[in-house]
Amino acid sequence: MKYNIVNVGNSEWFNFKSDIIYGLYHSLIRRGHDVTISHNRFARRTNIVVGADFLANDPKKVDDLCRNHVDYIIYEIEYFDGKTINHRKQFNVSNYLKLIFSSRYVVTPYKANIASYREVGYSGSILYARWGHFPELRNPNISRGAGEEFHGVFYGLAKGDRRQKLASLQASNSTKIAVLGPRDPHMLREYSLSSARWGLSLSYGTHEAFVNPFRLYYMSANGIAVLCDSTRDEDGYLSLAEYVKFDALEDRLLDAPPSADRVIERASAESLFGNLKNVLTLPG
Numbered sequence: 001m002k003y004n005i006v007n008v009g010n011s012e013w014f015n016f017k018s019d020i021i022y023g024l025y026h027s028l029i030r031r032g033h034d035v036t037i038s039h040n041r042f043a044r045r046t047n048i049v050v051g052a053d054f055l056a057n058d059p060k061k062v063d064d065l066c067r068n069h070v071d072y073i074i075y076e077i078e079y080f081d082g083k084t085i086n087h088r089k090q091f092n093v094s095n096y097l098k099l100i101f102s103s104r105y106v107v108t109p110y111k112a113n114i115a116s117y118r119e120v121g122y123s124g125s126i127l128y129a130r131w132g133h134f135p136e137l138r139n140p141n142i143s144r145g146a147g148e149e150f151h152g153v154f155y156g157l158a159k160g161d162r163r164q165k166l167a168s169l170q171a172s173n174s175t176k177i178a179v180l181g182p183r184d185p186h187m188l189r190e191y192s193l194s195s196a197r198w199g200l201s202l203s204y205g206t207h208e209a210f211v212n213p214f215r216l217y218y219m220s221a222n223g224i225a226v227l228c229d230s231t232r233d234e235d236g237y238l239s240l241a242e243y244v245k246f247d248a249l250e251d252r253l254l255d256a257p258p259s260a261d262r263v264i265e266r267a268s269a270e271s272l273f274g275n276l277k278n279v280l281t282l283p284g
Contacts, residue, residue, distance in 0.1 A: 002034045003280075004043035006072075008051035014039055016182040019137060019218050020077060021050060026136050027276045046104065047072040048280065053085040056096035066102045073280070074099065074106045079210065082116040087207055097122075107279055110210050111234045129279040130235060131213040132272035137221035139190060144223040144260040146194040151253040152227070153196035155180040155189050156215060160204035165229075165246055175253050193224055198257055201228040201241055213237040220267035223260025227252055240267060 005024050007014045014021075021037060028035045036043060042065070052074050055061060065072070084091040097120060100106060105125035106117060114126050158166050158179060169177045177200075178192040193199065199219035201212065211230045219226050220240045227249060228241035244252045257263075 002045035003028055003048055004036045004038055004045050005048045005050065006038045006040070006042055008040055008049060009054035011039070012182045013051065013054070015186060017050060017077070017214075018186075020214055022136055023131070023134050023272050024048060024050070024075065024276070024280070026134050027273045028280060030273050031277060042070050042072065045071070049074050049099075049103075050077065052076060052096065052099050053078055053088075053091070055099060056092045059092070059095055062095045062098050066098055072103055074103045076106060076108045076110075076113060077214070079110065079208075080113050080116045082119045100124075109213060109235065112210055127279045129275045130270070131217060131237070132270040132275045133217060133221055133268050134272040137218060137267075139222055141187070141190040141194075142222040142224075143194045146191075148195055148197055149176070150178045150192060150196040151175040152198045152200045153178040153180070153192045153224075154200040154202060155184075155192075156212070157181065157204075162202045162204040165202050169250065169253075172250055175250055193219065193222060196224065198253055199224040199226040201226050201230065202246075203230040208232060210235055211237045211241075213240075216240045217267060220263050223264050225257035225263045 005021055007017060007021055025035055025037060036045070047070065049055065049072050078085045081087070083093055085096070100117065100122055101124070103124070105127060107127045107129060108114065109129060109131045111128060114128060117126050152169065152175065154166060154177065158181065166177065166179050169175055170179065178196060180189050180192060201215055208230060211228065211233045213235070216226055216237055217240065226241040227244045228238060229244060229246045229249060230238070
């Protein structure tokens with residue numbers, strides 16, 4: 001089949017989600033498919049949409065896609081609760097639902113999303129596939145033999161409770177923390193991951209529905225052991241991390257992590273290709 005993986009959104013988020021896009025790309029290439037990648041551009045092939053939440057903000061584009069019967073699959077990497085994405089206060093849910101109802105089908109790595117789609121009346125196919133490891137996740141620019149500059153590194157959005165947690169860790173006299181967001185260059189992220197003792201995955205609040213697997217797999221595949229204070233994990237992604245209550249996190253950051261080889265071995269146990277091979281190749 002011919003696929004086009006289309007990222008919808010700005011360039012910063014395209015770069016930030018590159019490991020997700022590459023995971024889909026390499027898994028489909030391995031199956032022998034003809035695959036292209038584009039930014040905000042739909043092609044005359046089956047499009048796999050990453051960033052439907054961004055697309056929902058463009059009513060004209062949504063109407064054009066539906067009216068012209070553009071062929072697309074939604075790969076939803078965010079949490080949909082039936083009303084909004086990731087509890088955003090300003091979200092065009094009606095446009096989002098238009099996209100969902102006009103799609104060939106929806107794929108998600110989160111069980112929590114399935115019930116939400118059914119609750120809003122979507123009766124089409126919702127396919128669940130856990131995220132996993134793929135060889136190209138290994139980044140040659142991340143070296144665990146580099147000198148240690150940070151006790152911990154976090155990359156992602158500093159939102160909700162996470163903002164206060166990171167501020168608390170950065171204010172500590174005993175730990176040094178690197179915090180990187182979508183606007184920071186990938187080179188800086190790679191350097192910080194090379195020179196940090198631990199990776200961090202922090203919950204942004206009690207309403208968080210699941211653990212972000214993309215961050216866990218990227219760090220683990222590159223030998224960075226992860227400390228996580230999230231508790232809701234219906235999908236089992238916390239097997240890649242060590243759970244630590246936030247109150248105990250600062251002390252744990254001072255301890256030595258497991259070896260990089262051990263972390264990589266654990267991350268490699270579940271293949272993304274194996275999880276996706278029967279999901280992204282179904283007929284409409």
